[in-house]
Amino acid sequence: MNEKVSLIASSLMQQPVSVTRKMAASLPRLRQLATEKGLKIHHLGAGYPHPEVTDPRGFLEHKTRYFAHLAAASGINNPDDIPEYLRESYAYTDTLGPVSVRENFAKVYGADWKVHMNPDHLLPTVGASGGINLMCSLFERPGVEIAYITDAPTYAGFIARAQLADQTRIYSVEMDEQGPIVDSLKRQIDTARADGRLVPFYYTVPDGHNPAGFSFSKKRREEILEVMREYGVLIVEDAPYVYISYAKEQDRPQPFFAMDSGVTVHLFTGSKIGFPGPRVGFLYTEATVEISRAEVINLSNLLLTESSADILFHNPEALYGFEAILHDENMELRHSLWPVADEKLKVYRENREIILDGLEDGLGAYPERFSWTIPESGFFTVFRFHDRNIASDDAFVEQLVSEFGIVVIPMYDFYPEDARQRNPRAGLDELRLSFCFSESYGKARRQDLAEAVSAFCDAVLTLTGIDK
Ligand SMILES: Cc1ncc(COP(=O)(O)O)c(C=O)c1O
Structure with a gap:
């Protein structure tokens, strides 16, 4: 290797890899383990927009119409002129x-x-x-x-x-x-x-x-x-x-x-x-x-x-x-983006209800053992274990995938270093559950998410040693 290059490169600090990236890297192996056991994979990890409301085809059609509208509005008569x-x-x-x-x-x-x-x-x-x-x-x-x-x-x-x-x-x-x-x-x-x-x-x-x-x-x-x-x-x-x-x-x-x-x-x-x-x-x-x-x-x-x-x-x-x-189907400037949001919210609202109801059904009887946030916005709820013997670390999260097929994200890595120094257990009693993403649409989406949250509750009961 060129010495100069290696000298410069050695002065660059290796950045730590985030837990989400680590999870993404280890997921194929864990999924494999889960599938070998005949387990279905339950998505409660990915923070991506749902494919049901991010199909680009409708957008592309609207965009093409909007661009034609812009061309027409520019009043160009000569077809050789570029709008x-x-x-x-x-x-x-x-x-x-x-x-x-x-x-x-x-x-x-x-x-x-x-x-x-x-x-x-x-x-x-x-x-x-x-x-x-x-x-x-x-x-x-x-x-x-x-x-x-x-x-x-x-x-x-x-x-x-x-x-x-x-x-x-x-x-x-x-x-x-x-x-x-x-x-x-x-x-x-x-x-x-x-x-x-x-x-x-x-x-x-x-x-x-x-x-x-x-x-x-x-x-x-x-x-x-x-x-x-x-x-x-x-x-x-x-x-x-x-x-x-x-x-x-x-x-x-x-x-x-x-x-x-x-x-x-x-x-x-x-x-x-x-x-x-x-x-x-x-x-x-x-x-x-x-x-x-x-x-x-x-x-x-x-x-x-x-x-x-x-x-x-x-x-x-x-x-x-x-x-x-920002323009509606008549190419008028919208008064608000809320109608656009409402289209997305149809899915996210439903998903949120399914996950919150599912958690309540499965674990609501144990308020002294578990709690979770009620999100007023966004894609996530944070699930909390009150039992100090549970540590929601990498091993715990990997076990959830390999033994139960459940993908969730541990929280500890979202705590900056100084917070973990103040409290070495920071985030080790929490998991981030996301309800935004699944691979399925419509009825199958609702079914998959309901199954995911139910599987999560069962796994939590098993791992914390609670007999139903
Ligand atoms: C809090 C927060 N900031 C930024 C981003 C990234 O957003 P963008 O795609 O606009 O870069 C995300 C994505 O999930 C997020 O949750």
């Missing part, structure tokens, strides 16, 4: 992407959350993941020591991104049933600052928290905002599940950005309301930053520079495709 949207779709475009897409998204999304959104502060991102990356890289670039504040547990993709840079450390905050504990949040910011670190933001998923399986209360959101204003720290609000909401309209909590876009960086993604493949997302913020004593500028401007040096520009065709979703 604007088409030329732009395959050209170098501005980092901000097509203006109409941002303007239309700002109108529809703003209307849904009853706020005025300024399209100039919207920045296309490569899904929510791209938004996370952009925020991290912006603050990491000057090279100072950084503290990222986040929940314990937190989204695995955020931990993975935060670990990419040597100068960063996660300071995590334990949660109760309403959200992060406010005193701990303050304490962690204080500690990080006392350690000499810059604290740019608190990263969280307030709606349908992945992996914690609940949404923050309105009261806690207000308290968090207070802390952030007082401490001068931004909130990075990762919001993939805002539309995957099971709450009644009047009970839906406002996302942070609708409460105060001056301290919030909101990450919208098209992955759940639309499709993950096109990688469409938007970052929105009205926050400002003081870059010198005399100069305060919009954070969105800094992020724009960062983004143009990073992705250069987002795939314009994908952005126009997303614009198609």
Whole structure:
């Protein structure tokens, strides 16, 4: 091997592999073991959108009609002329992407959350993941020591991104049933600052928290905002599940950005309301930053520079495709994205009911032994063992697959390292059960999920030594 290359490579730290990746890698072997025993595989692990509501064919048809509508609207008479949207779709475009897409998204999304959104502060991102990356890289670039504040547990993709840079450390905050504990949040910011670190933001998923399986209360959101204003720290609000909401309209909590876009960086993604493949997302913020004593500028401007040096520009065709979703079948701009969400929610609502009813039927008689979260949004419930002798570690989860055919995700790996140092048992009493994904459709989907949750309850009773 070329010595120079190996020298450079050796300075790169090997990043730890997440438990979800480890699970994915060991799954074929475990599935094999389960199938050899004649067991059916029960999916309660994957956090993917359900194939029943992500069939791209309907979308492609709608998109084709929308593109024809754009061509017709451009008033081109000469068949040799290329419509604007088409030329732009395959050209170098501005980092901000097509203006109409941002303007239309700002109108529809703003209307849904009853706020005025300024399209100039919207920045296309490569899904929510791209938004996370952009925020991290912006603050990491000057090279100072950084503290990222986040929940314990937190989204695995955020931990993975935060670990990419040597100068960063996660300071995590334990949660109760309403959200992060406010005193701990303050304490962690204080500690990080006392350690000499810059604290740019608190990263969280307030709606349908992945992996914690609940949404923050309105009261806690207000308290968090207070802390952030007082401490001068931004909130990075990762919001993939805002539309995957099971709450009644009047009970839906406002996302942070609708409460105060001056301290919030909101990450919208098209992955759940639309499709993950096109990688469409938007970052929105009205926050400002003081870059010198005399100069305060919009954070969105800094992020724009960062983004143009990073992705250069987002795939314009994908952005126009997303614009198609913002239009109804008559090619009118929608007043709201909720009707689009409702189509998806038909499946997720049903699935959620099946899993919650199944858990209640199978294990509701043992409230002193087990509990689980009731998700108001999102794809997950967190199942908790109250018995301290149970450890939901890798071996436990592998046993669930190989002996019972049940795929679930252990929680311990979603706890940042500092949380596991404070409490070595963090997450070892929990499992993440997802109800979003199965390989089957319609009646078979309902049947499969009901069987999965029933098999899970039976396995839990067996493994914890409870005789039915
Ligand atoms: C909390 C959270 N953030 C980000 C993502 C990734 O989203 P995207 O596809 O928009 O990058 C997910 C996906 O499941 C998620 O749950």
